[in-house]
Amino acid sequence: xxxxxxxxxxxxxxxxxxxxxxxxxxxxxxxxxxxxxxxxxxxxxxxxxxxxxxxxxxxxxxxxxxxxxxxxxxxxxxxxxxxxxxxxxxxxxxxxxxxxxxxxxxxxxxxxxxxxxxxxxxxxxxxxxxxxxxxxxxxxxxxxxxxxxxxxxxxxxxxxxxxxxxxxxxxxxxxxxxxxxxxxxxxxxxxxxxxxxxxxxxxxxxxxxxxxxxxxxxxxxxxxxxxxxxxxxxxxxxxxxxxxxxxxxxxxxxxxxxxxxxxxxxxxxxxxxxxxxxxxxxxxxxxxxxxx
Amino acid sequence: xxxxxxxxxxxxxxxxxxxxxxxxxxxxxxxxxxxxxxxxxxxxxxxxxxxxxxxxxxxxxxxxxxxxxxxxxxxxxxxxxxxxxxxxxxxxxxxxxxxxxxxxxxxxxxxxxxxxxxxxxxxxxxxxxxxxxxxxxxxxxxxxxxxxxxxxxxxxxxxxxxxxxxxxxxxxxxxxxxxxxxxxxxxxxxxxxxxxxxxxxxxxxxxxxxxxxxxxxxxxxxxxxxxxxxxxxxxxxxxxxxxxxxxxxxxxxxxxxxxxxxxx
Amino acid sequence: xxxxxxxxxxxxxxxxxxxxxxxxxxxxxxxxxxxxxxxxxxxxxxxxxxxxxxxxxxxxxxxxxxxxxxxxxxxxxxxxxxxxxxxxxxxxxxxxxxxxxxxxxxxxxxxxxxxxxxxxxxxxxxxxxxxxxxxxxxxxxxxxxxxxxxxxxxxxxxxxxxxxxxxxxxxxxxxxxxxxxxxxxxxxxxxxxxxxxxxxxxxxxxxxxxxxxxxxxxxxxxxxxxxxxxxxxxxxxxxxxxxxxxxxxxxxxxxxxxxxxxxxxxxxxxxxxxxxxxxxxxxxxxxxxxxxxxxxxxxxxxxxxxxxxxxxxxxxxxxxxxxx
Numbered sequence: 001x002x003x004x005x006x007x008x009x010x011x012x013x014x015x016x017x018x019x020x021x022x023x024x025x026x027x028x029x030x031x032x033x034x035x036x037x038x039x040x041x042x043x044x045x046x047x048x049x050x051x052x053x054x055x056x057x058x059x060x061x062x063x064x065x066x067x068x069x070x071x072x073x074x075x076x077x078x079x080x081x082x083x084x085x086x087x088x089x090x091x092x093x094x095x096x097x098x099x100x101x102x103x104x105x106x107x108x109x110x111x112x113x114x115x116x117x118x119x120x121x122x123x124x125x126x127x128x129x130x131x132x133x134x135x136x137x138x139x140x141x142x143x144x145x146x147x148x149x150x151x152x153x154x155x156x157x158x159x160x161x162x163x164x165x166x167x168x169x170x171x172x173x174x175x176x177x178x179x180x181x182x183x184x185x186x187x188x189x190x191x192x193x194x195x196x197x198x199x200x201x202x203x204x205x206x207x208x209x210x211x212x213x214x215x216x217x218x219x220x221x222x223x224x225x226x227x228x229x230x231x232x233x234x235x236x237x238x239x240x241x242x243x244x245x246x247x248x249x250x251x252x253x254x255x256x257x258x259x260x261x262x263x264x265x266x267x268x269x270x271x272x273x274x275x276x277x278x279x280x281x282x283x284x285x286x287x288x289x290x291x292x
Numbered sequence: 293x294x295x296x297x298x299x300x301x302x303x304x305x306x307x308x309x310x311x312x313x314x315x316x317x318x319x320x321x322x323x324x325x326x327x328x329x330x331x332x333x334x335x336x337x338x339x340x341x342x343x344x345x346x347x348x349x350x351x352x353x354x355x356x357x358x359x360x361x362x363x364x365x366x367x368x369x370x371x372x373x374x375x376x377x378x379x380x381x382x383x384x385x386x387x388x389x390x391x392x393x394x395x396x397x398x399x400x401x402x403x404x405x406x407x408x409x410x411x412x413x414x415x416x417x418x419x420x421x422x423x424x425x426x427x428x429x430x431x432x433x434x435x436x437x438x439x440x441x442x443x444x445x446x447x448x449x450x451x452x453x454x455x456x457x458x459x460x461x462x463x464x465x466x467x468x469x470x471x472x473x474x475x476x477x478x479x480x481x482x483x484x485x486x487x488x489x490x491x492x493x494x495x496x497x498x499x500x501x502x503x504x505x506x507x508x509x510x511x512x513x514x515x516x517x518x519x520x521x522x523x524x525x526x527x528x529x530x531x532x533x534x535x536x537x538x539x540x541x542x543x544x545x546x547x548x549x550x551x552x553x554x555x556x
Numbered sequence: 557x558x559x560x561x562x563x564x565x566x567x568x569x570x571x572x573x574x575x576x577x578x579x580x581x582x583x584x585x586x587x588x589x590x591x592x593x594x595x596x597x598x599x600x601x602x603x604x605x606x607x608x609x610x611x612x613x614x615x616x617x618x619x620x621x622x623x624x625x626x627x628x629x630x631x632x633x634x635x636x637x638x639x640x641x642x643x644x645x646x647x648x649x650x651x652x653x654x655x656x657x658x659x660x661x662x663x664x665x666x667x668x669x670x671x672x673x674x675x676x677x678x679x680x681x682x683x684x685x686x687x688x689x690x691x692x693x694x695x696x697x698x699x700x701x702x703x704x705x706x707x708x709x710x711x712x713x714x715x716x717x718x719x720x721x722x723x724x725x726x727x728x729x730x731x732x733x734x735x736x737x738x739x740x741x742x743x744x745x746x747x748x749x750x751x752x753x754x755x756x757x758x759x760x761x762x763x764x765x766x767x768x769x770x771x772x773x774x775x776x777x778x779x780x781x782x783x784x785x786x787x788x789x790x791x792x793x794x795x796x797x798x799x800x801x802x803x804x805x806x807x808x809x810x811x812x813x814x815x816x817x818x819x820x821x822x823x824x825x826x827x828x829x830x831x832x833x834x835x836x837x838x839x840x841x842x843x844x845x846x847x848x849x850x851x852x853x854x855x856x857x858x859x860x861x862x863x864x865x866x867x868x869x870x871x872x873x874x875x876x877x878x879x880x
Contacts, residue, residue, distance in 0.1 A: 031309075137574030137855075140862070144817030145835065145854040149582050149847055152839040225699075232701055233821055237836065255707050256825065260715035270704035277699035349782045373788070381785035393776040398798050398874055408784050443874040459784075 035286020041279030049095040058086035060093045060246050069262045079264035082254055087264060090246035091272055097247045098276065101162050101231045102224040108166025110220050113173025120174065121181025128178075135171040143168055147230065151239045161240055165227050172219050180212040214291040218284050225280035232273055248273050295362075296499050297323040297346070297467060302359035304341050304350070315341045315354070317523040323467065328493065328500045330510040332546070333520035339503045342520070343469050347380050364466065382412045385460035389472040391452035395444040401455045402440030408462040427458040431488060450481035454488065461496060468493075469501045474509070486513060507550045511535060519543045557877050560870055564863065575855035576630065580623050583848050630852070636845035638838075645849045649831060655725065656823070656830035659746060660815045663753035664808065671758040672804065675765025679800075680792060682770060690762065697759040703821045706752045710825075713748065721745050723827035749826045756818055761807060768800040775799070805872050809865025813858045 048055060057077070064084030072079045078087040120131040138146075146168050154160050184207055234240030235249025243250055248269040255266040302319040305312050316338040323329045331339045344350050346361055346368065361368040363384065368376070388394040396404060405427060406420045415423065425436035431454040433439050444452055453473060460468060470489070474482040490513060493500050504510060510517050510531070517534045519527040521542040527534070538544045629636065635645035678690045713720045721727065727741050772778075773796050781795045819832030827833070831850065838846040870876045 133570065133574065137571060137578060140571060140575055140813075140855045140858045141578070141851065142813035142817040142854045142858060144820055145851055146582070148820065148835065148839050149579075149851045152842055152844075152847055153583065229701055233703065236703055237821065237824065239839065252704065252707070259707065259711050263711065266704070266707050266711060270701065270708070273704065274696070274700045277701075278695060281695060281699060344779075347783060349779055377785045377787055379785070380783055386780070386783040388776065388780065390776070394780045396777040396781070396795050396799070398802065407786075411785050443878060445875050446878055 032286050032289055034282040034289065038279050038282030038284075038286055041275060042283060045095055045276055045279065046099060048092055049099050052092050052096055056089040056092045058089045060085060060089040061244050062086070062089075069258065071262070072264055078268050079262065081251070081262075081265055082258065087251070087268060090251055091248065091269060094246040094248045094251060094269070095272070095276075097158065097241055097245065098228050098231060098249075098273075101158060101165070101241075102228040105162045105165035105169070105227040105231075106220050106223040108163060109169035109223060110173045110216065112166065112170035113175075114177050114216075116170060117174035117177030118181065121178040121185075131174070132178075135174060138168065139171055141168075143230065144233065147234065148237075148239065151234065156234070156239050156242060158241060158245070161231060161234065165230055169223055169227070172223065173216055176215045176219060177212055180208060180215075184208060184211070214287065218287045218291070221280050221284040221287065225277045225284075228273070228276060228280075294324075294365075295322045296325045296327075296364060297321070297501070298360075298362040299342065299346070300360045300362075302342060302345060302361065303357040304338070304345055305355050305357050306351075307353045307355070314523055316345070318525070319359070319520070319523075320525050320528075321518050323499050323501055325466070325499055326493070326497055328490075328502060328513050328515045330514035330517045331501060331503045331520060332505065332507060332510050332517055334505055334546075336522075337520040338523040339520050340471055343386075343471055343501065343503055346469065347384055347386070348376060349380070349386075378412075381408055381460075381465075382463040383465055384467045384469065385463075385465040386469045386471065387453070387456050387460050387473045390476045391449065391456045391473075392444050392447075395452060395456065397444055399443075400440065401442055401444065401447070401452075405440075405455065405459045405462060408459045412463045423462075424458075427462060428455065430461070430492065431455070431458045433458070448481075449477050450484065453477065453481075453485055457485075457488065457492070461492065461498075464496065465498055467499045467501065469503070471503045472505070473502075475504070475506070489513075507546055519546070557870055560876070561867065564866055568859065568863065571859050572856065575852060575859065576627055577623070579848050579851040579855065580626060582851065583844055584619060584622070626848075635849040638846050639843045640841055640846075645846050648834065648846065649849060649853065652829055652831045652834050655828060656819055656832060659749050659753060659828070659830065660819065662746070662750045663757065664811060664815070666750065666754040667758040667761055667811075668804075670754070671761035672765055672801065674758075675762045676769050676792075676797060676800070678762070678766045679769030679773065682766075690766075694759040694762050697755055702752055702756040702818055703825055705755055706748070706822050706825045709748055709752060720748055723825075725828055746828075749822055749828055752822050753815065753818060757811065757814065761804070764807070765800065765804060768803060769796060772796040772800040802873050803869065805868045806865035809861035809863070809868070812861035813854070816854050816857065 062085060064080065067076070067080050067084045069082055070076055070080045070084075076086050076088065078091065081087055081090070116131050116135075120128040147164050150164050151160070154164075231240055231247065232249030232252070235247045236252050238250075238253065241247035241250055243253075251265065251269045254262075255269070258265050299319055299321040302316055303314070304316040305314050319338065319342045321329070321331065321342070331342065333339050341350065341354070345356055346363070348356070348368070350356070356369060359369070363379070368379075371379075395401070399407075402421070402424055405424045406417070409415060409420045409423055421440075424440060428434075428436040428439060433451065433454055439447065439451065439455060447455070457473075473489075474485050477485065486509065489500065489502075492498075500513075502509075502513065514531045516528065516530055518525050519534075519540065519542065521540070527538065527540040527543045529538075534543065535547060538547055626636075633646060635649070637643065638645055638648060674690060678687045681687050721744060725742070725745050727733075727745075730738060730741060733741060773792070775796075778791060778796060781791045786794070816832065819830055820836055821832070822828075823830045823833035824836050831853070834846070835850045837843075838850060
């Protein structure tokens with residue numbers, strides 16, 4: 001709501017004068033809280049994933065018939081599941097799965113997207129129409145439907161899931177790269193550079209990459225979040241990561257049957273997913289702010 | 293004769309993140325009734341902000357720090373929002389640069405003009421419609437019905453600006469503030485609009501505060517000229533006086549620049 | 557605008573062909589013929605029987621012939637027969653569409669009713685506590701997997717409080733209920749699925765609405781509106797809002813793929829007999845005619861949704877409706 005400030009009553013914040021002052025890292029952090037919090041969260045989870053064998057109190061596959069469905073306690077900080085396995089350990093190892101799947105799936109998507117988008121942008125005309133039409137068609141399918149359909153015929157394995165998610169997510173990065181190339185083609189300074197004989201390599205490295213990197217990075221970050229959500233959904237339906245390999249999604253399979261009996265099986269994996277996705281979303285927000 | 297509008301020592305600041313920028317640091321201006329005053333200066337000199345401050349239609353991060361704006365005997369800066377609303381569009385009207393941007397793209401021209409009429413006058417739809425057509429005639433738009441039903445993007449820049457002028461004159465204001473209304477128009481259209489404004493001023497009797505960076509326009513239409521530079525009004529003079537014997541160095545700079553380009 | 561419409565409608569044809577090609581490709585390029593998988597699931601099926609099945613389904617013909625046959629059948633609305641119970645696929649799908657439609661339309665309506673005012677208010681009060689709180693809420697809802705929210709709500713409302721039934725569409729003795737009680741019973745069962753679907757969707761729209769509104773309020777015509785003497789309320793709701801809400805019309809169409817995908821999961825959790833659950837069952841049992849049909853259906857619905865979104869926007873934005 002705009003504030004109409006009257007002549008008499010104005011609180012003027014007398015801060016620095018109107019010239020540019022270099023800001024300390026602390027000030028920069030305060031100005032972009034999303035980025036900082038996001039990096040902290042993802043950094044923490046990545047560390048946990050990396051150091052899983054060291055941090056995990058128990059063997060995640062260790063079945064302990066005497067301790068089925070125990071609530072959180074000193075021995076098992078997050079409780080146990082219906083086979084007596086320590087939930088915390090399973091979740092620590094599960095973080096590995098989720099992060100790896102997310103990152104590699106998006107890696108594949110970005111790789112494909114950059115190639116296809118570049119071909120589209122550089123060569124234009126027929127190739128461009130072909131690739132963009134292909135993208136349009138792919139975008140017509142609800143992603144989940146596509147992935148499920150494919151998974152129906154391939155065995156659900158970690159690699160398959162990564163590849164499928166990658167193959168169905170290239171359209172975003174492709175479009176970004178393509179539109180960046182197209183807009184560069186139009187810009188006058190590029191025409192000027194070409195006039196003085198600058199090579200394509202130079203144009204790519206000095207103009208395309210810096211300009212396109214930002215949006216592609218934001219897209220990729222959100223893509224990782226999306227991939228993790230897809231994987232957890234798939235695993236929950238039994239079509240993703242197969243037990244006994246622990247994934248936050250397949251731990252939640254039990255949640256349905258233990259509703260009301262073992263709240264910890266529902267709450268903790270879900271929270272972990274929530275916080276991870278939140279972390280990636282925060283990073284994306286922070287990046288958006290930097291790009292402007 | 294008492295002044296219609298008197299601005300004294302106006303100071304306006306902007307708050308951006310951590311910075312405070314002074315857009316206007318000392319503006320002094322006065323306009324009499326039926327007078328044409330040109331506020332001249334380069335971009336960033338604070339002319340637009342000064343003009344917007346009269347009715348306090350500033351961006352939300354701008355604040356009037358000090359000064360006084362007196363219109364027809366009333367101190368504007370102490371008026372509350374609900375009192376200002378009665379003055380805006382009725383006693384004081386604005387026209388802006390680039391009419392197509394300053395008109396709402398999703399409402400027809402007619403709709404927007406009628407809104408201006410019915411805001412301050414008790415007229416039903418039929419009366420307002422007829423008055424709109426009359427107003428359009430006054431600005432030399434003869435195809436009133438077609439323009440009424442058109443959207444801004446369907447009309448040319450000149451047409452839009454005329455319609456805008458019609459809208460601003462709907463309630464017979466005493467003061468019309470024109471912020472660079474011809475800067476984005478083609479030169480031939482520019483001449484038409486300027487002529488129109490001067491004719492209307494004569495027949496409807498209002499004062500015109502015309503903001504521009506174009507000194508040749510100033511020379512054509514002004515009774516008096518105020519020159520602004522970096523947030524301050526640095527010179528005030530009658531039209532011929534200014535060009536014959538400019539006092540402030542910036543005024544001299546401006547006049548020199550124009551002479552060099554051969555405009556004057 | 558008619559030009560635009562015609563171009564858009566013509567563009568549907570290649571898209572549709574593309575959809576069928578991809579749907580076909582997915583199913584047939586997977587290693588192993590569908591009948592082999594059936595054989596793997598049921599070892600009693602001998603080689604002979606398998607070959608006969610293949611001949612029956614035309615699986616022994618070259619791929620492109622199979623494709624053409626299939627598309628020809630599609631144009632006659634013959635989606636084949638389910639592998640599981642030999643019923644026509646079209647029938648199985650049609651009987652389940654109403655439920656999915658009911659849930660998704662209800663949640664779409666709710667999403668609009670909540671997200672638009674919330675987004676607008678956040679924009680008006682940008683930077684205030686209200687805005688920050690809304691932003692946090694929106695982020696959380698974005699990040700929470702919908703099936704998890706479903707589980708939590710089930711836990712709370714069905715089990716602990718016992719207010720709502722856990723799953724299914726109807727109570728066991730539904731048939732004996734009076735009409736009024738039947739409606740109530742359905743509403744009772746659909747409440748959670750609709751709520752879950754709504755929660756999953758309104759976060760995005762709220763943020764979109766908020767940023768549209770903020771952009772609208774920065775436009776030049778807002779200065780004009782104020783200069784005319786309009787009250788702040790009128791400026792916001794008459795001038796800014798109309799511009800901000802325009803693109804939202806497209807969301808109706810664009811929400812379709814998300815809703816379809818989401819319905820697979822929550823229909824499974826809540827045991828709702830809709831097309832999402834049907835798809836899941838088909839995938840689990842490798843019922844490939846049904847899978848293909850659903851994939852094509854999903855593609856076509858999305859395509860139609862996009863089309864409707866574009867046409868609706870062209871109709872509603874005067875700058876496109878009346879090209880100068």
